[in-house]
Amino acid sequence: MVSTILSASHLHKEYGSGNTRVVAVDDVSMEIATGELVLIMGPSGSGKTTLLSMLGGILTPSSGRILLAGLDISSMNEAQLPAIRAAKVGFIFQAFNLLDALSARDNILLPAHLMPGGIKAAAPRADDLIRRLGIEKRQHALPGTLSGGEKQRVAIARALINQPPLILADEPTGNLDSQSGLEVMMVLRDIARDEGRAVILVTHDPRVEAIADRILWLEDGVLRDRREEQHQWLNCPVCRMKIDTWNAKIRHRAGQRELVFCTEQCKQKFIQQPERYMPAE
Amino acid sequence: MYKWLWQTLWQQKTGVLSGAGSVAVALVLVVIMDASFVGESRQTIAYIEKMRADVWVMQHGVSNMHMASSYVWDWKLTKVRQVAGVKRATPILYMNSVFAAGKRNWFSYVIGLPEDGQRAGPWAVSSGKAFPARGEILLPQVLEKAAGIKLGDMTRIGDHSFRIVGFTRDTFSMSNSIAFVSFDDLQDLIAVSGSLSYILVDAEEGVDAKALATRIESEVDKVTAITHEQFLANDYQIGLLMGAEVLSIMTLIGIILAVLIAVFTAYLQVDRCRRELAILKTVGFPNRTLYGMMLLQSMIISLLALIFTLVSVFILTPLLTALVPMINLVLTEAILLRVSYIALLVSLLAVIPPAWMVARVDPLTAFKV
Ligand SMILES: Nc1ncnc2c1ncn2[C@@H]1O[C@H](COP(=O)(O)OP(=O)(O)OP(=O)(O)O)[C@@H](O)[C@H]1O
Numbered sequence: 001m002v003s004t005i006l007s008a009s010h011l012h013k014e015y016g017s018g019n020t021r022v023v024a025v026d027d028v029s030m031e032i033a034t035g036e037l038v039l040i041m042g043p044s045g046s047g048k049t050t051l052l053s054m055l056g057g058i059l060t061p062s063s064g065r066i067l068l069a070g071l072d073i074s075s076m077n078e079a080q081l082p083a084i085r086a087a088k089v090g091f092i093f094q095a096f097n098l099l100d101a102l103s104a105r106d107n108i109l110l111p112a113h114l115m116p117g118g119i120k121a122a123a124p125r126a127d128d129l130i131r132r133l134g135i136e137k138r139q140h141a142l143p144g145t146l147s148g149g150e151k152q153r154v155a156i157a158r159a160l161i162n163q164p165p166l167i168l169a170d171e172p173t174g175n176l177d178s179q180s181g182l183e184v185m186m187v188l189r190d191i192a193r194d195e196g197r198a199v200i201l202v203t204h205d206p207r208v209e210a211i212a213d214r215i216l217w218l219e220d221g222v223l224r225d226r227r228e229e230q231h232q233w234l235n236c237p238v239c240r241m242k243i244d245t246w247n248a249k250i251r252h253r254a255g256q257r258e259l260v261f262c263t264e265q266c267k268q269k270f271i272q273q274p275e276r277y278m279p280a281e
Numbered sequence: 282m283y284k285w286l287w288q289t290l291w292q293q294k295t296g297v298l299s300g301a302g303s304v305a306v307a308l309v310l311v312v313i314m315d316a317s318f319v320g321e322s323r324q325t326i327a328y329i330e331k332m333r334a335d336v337w338v339m340q341h342g343v344s345n346m347h348m349a350s351s352y353v354w355d356w357k358l359t360k361v362r363q364v365a366g367v368k369r370a371t372p373i374l375y376m377n378s379v380f381a382a383g384k385r386n387w388f389s390y391v392i393g394l395p396e397d398g399q400r401a402g403p404w405a406v407s408s409g410k411a412f413p414a415r416g417e418i419l420l421p422q423v424l425e426k427a428a429g430i431k432l433g434d435m436t437r438i439g440d441h442s443f444r445i446v447g448f449t450r451d452t453f454s455m456s457n458s459i460a461f462v463s464f465d466d467l468q469d470l471i472a473v474s475g476s477l478s479y480i481l482v483d484a485e486e487g488v489d490a491k492a493l494a495t496r497i498e499s500e501v502d503k504v505t506a507i508t509h510e511q512f513l514a515n516d517y518q519i520g521l522l523m524g525a526e527v528l529s530i531m532t533l534i535g536i537i538l539a540v541l542i543a544v545f546t547a548y549l550q551v552d553r554c555r556r557e558l559a560i561l562k563t564v565g566f567p568n569r570t571l572y573g574m575m576l577l578q579s580m581i582i583s584l585l586a587l588i589f590t591l592v593s594v595f596i597l598t599p600l601l602t603a604l605v606p607m608i609n610l611v612l613t614e615a616i617l618l619r620v621s622y623i624a625l626l627v628s629l630l631a632v633i634p635p636a637w638m639v640a641r642v643d644p645l646t647a648f649k650v
C-alpha cells in the first residue's frame with residue numbers, strides 16, 4: 001500500500017534580514033509517498049540543501065508546515081527535533097561525514113545509541129547492512145583508510161540502521177568517481193523500491209533521472225516545471241570545454257545572446273576580446 | 282558514544298596531554314605554595330614544639346612567642362621553682378632580631394641560654410659545639426651553604442660580634458631562624474638586667490599541666506602560665522595569620538591560571554571536533570548528551586592534570602628541598618585534598634565555555650563539503 005510519508009505545504013525559508021536577507025526557499029509544497037525515489041534538481045544556490053534540511057528536521061522553516069510520518073515537525077523546538085532525526089530520518093551527505101575515530105562498523109551503529117535496545121539490538125541489522133553493501137572486509141577499518149565509495153556505503157548503512165521511513169541524500173555522489181557514484185545510486189534505488197522507504201535525492205547527475213520516480217525542479221527557491229529546453233550541452237566559447245547549461249553559474253549577456261562559460265577566467269577572456277570568441281549563431 | 286569520546290581523545294592525545302600538563306603546572310604551583318607555607322608556619326613553632334615544656338611561664342598578658350617580647354623579673358624564677366609539682370624550671374632570654382651572615386641579614390629568634398640551660402638549647406647539632414659560651418653563637422646549618430659561612434667565622438647581632446661555634450639542624454626558615462647565644466651576651470645586647478623572658482617548666486610525674494599552670498599563675502605574681510598545647514596553638518595561629526592572605530591570593534591566582542588553561546584546552550578540543558559535533562547533531566544526538574561528553578572530557582583532562590600534579594609534587598618536593606635547603610616544604614593530606622578539590626572545580630568551570638560552543642555548533646555545517 002502506498003501512503004504519504006512526508007507532506008510539506010507552503011514552505012518558506014529566509015536567511016538574515018534587511019540588506020542581507022536571502023529567500024532560500026519560497027512557497028514550496030510537495031508530497032512524498034513511501035517507496036518513492038524523488039530527485040530534486042536545480043542550479044547551484046537554488047535552495048536544495050535548505051529544503052532538504054527543513055524536511056529532515058535540521059532547520060526550522062520561517063513559515064509553512066511539514067508533516068513527517070504524521071508528526072508536525074515544523075512546529076517542534078530544538079529539544080524535540082533530535083529525537084525525530086534519530087528515528088525518522090536518515091541523512092546521507094556529499095562529504096560522507098563519518099566520525100574519524102570510529103571504525104566503519106561503529107559508525108554504522110552510532111545512531112542506534114539513540115534507540116531503545118541500543119547497539120545490542122541493532123547489531124544483527126548492522127551485520128545485514130554490512131553484508132548487503134559489500135563492506136564486510138572493511139568493517140573494522142577506520143574511515144581514513146576507506147575509499148570514497150566504501151565511505152559512502154558506510155554512511156548509507158548508518159542512515160539505515162534505525163530503519164527510518166525517510167532517507168535524505170544531498171549530492172551523495174558528488175565526491176565519487178562515476179562508477180562508485182552509479183553503485184551508490186543503485187543502492188538508494190533498492191532502498192526505495194525493496195524496503196519501501198521514501199528517498200529524496202539532491203543531485204546534479206543526469207544519469208539518475210532514469211531511475212527516479214519523480215523529478216522536482218527547484219529554481220530560486222521555487223518549485224517549477226522543469227524547462228526541458230534548457231537542459232543542453234554546450235561548449236564554452238573560449239576553451240571549448242563541455243558544459244551543461246542548466247548548471248552553469250557563469251553567464252554573460254552579449255547583445256541579444258546569453259552565453260555560458262566554464263570558469264570566470266574564460267568569461268574575462270571573452271569580455272576582453274568578444275569578437276574573437278563569439279560563437280556562430 | 283563514549284567510545285567516540287575515548288577514541289577521539291586518544292587520537293588527539295598530544296593536545297590532550299599538553300593541555301593536562303599545562304593545567305598541572307598551575308596546580309603544582311598551588312601545591313608548592315601551600316607546602317612551603319605550611320613548612321614556614323611549622324618552622325615558626327619549631328622551638329616550642331621541640332622544647333615540649335609542660336608549662337610556659339611569661340610576662341603577664343603575653344601569650345605567644347612569635348613576634349612577641351616578654352620580660353619577667355628573675356626572682357620570679359625562684360617562686361616558680363617553689364610551686365608544688367614543678368620538677369624543673371629553665372629560664373631563657375629571648376629576642377626577635379636579625380643576624381648578619383654572608384651578604385645579608387636573617388630574621389631570627391635569638392635565644393639566650395643560662396650556663397645550666399642545656400634543657401632549652403639546640404636539639405640537633407650537625408657540627409661544632411652544642412652549647413654557646415660567652416661571645417659564641419650557634420646558627421642553622423642551612424646557612425653554611427646558603428650564606429657561605431663556616432665554623433670560626435664571625436657574625437653580628439646589633440653591635441655585638443659573635444664567633445660561630447656550632448651549626449644546628451631544623452632551625453631554619455625564611456621568616457625566622459633560631460640562633461643560640463649565652464644568656465649574659467643577650468642581656469648585654471638588650472641592655473636589661475635582672476630579667477628573663479620565658480620559663481620552661483617541667484612538671485613532676487603525674488602532675489596535670491593545666492592545673493599546674495593555674496597554680497603558678499595564682500602563686501606567682503603577674504605572670505602568664507600556659508600549657509604546651511595552648512602555647513603551640515597560639516603561635517601557630519599567628520604564623521597562619523601572617524601568611525594566610527598572601528597564600529589565598531597566590532592560590533586564587535593558581536586556580537585562575539588553571540581554569541584559563543583548562544578552558545583553552547577544552548576550547549581547542551571542541552574546535553577540533555566542530556564538524557563531528559555537527560554530524561552527531563544531524564544523527565539526532567541531543568545537546569544534553571553532547572554537554573555530558575564535554576563534562577566528561579573536561580573531567581578526564583582535569584584528572585590527568587591531577588595525576589601529573591601529584592606525581593610531579595612527589596618528585597619535586599624532595600628535589601627542591603635538596604636543591605634549595607632554604608625552603609621548608611611540608612606536604613600534608615589537607616594540601617593534597619585541597620588540590621583535588623581545585624582540580625574538580627577547574628573541570629567544572631572549564632566545561633562552561635565549551636558547552637556554550639557546543640550549543641552553537643550548527644548541524645547544517647555537515648552539509649558543507
Ligand atoms: N546560513 C545561511 N545564511 C545566509 N544565506 C544562506 C545560508 N545558507 C544558504 N544560504 C543562501 O540560500 C540560498 C540557497 O542555498 P542552498 O545551500 O540551499 O542552495 P543549494 O541549492 O543547496 O546550492 P548547491 O547546489 O550549491 O549546494 C543560497 O543563495 C545561499 O547563499
Ligand SMILES: [Mg+2]
Binds near residue numbers: 049050
Ligand atoms: Mg547544496
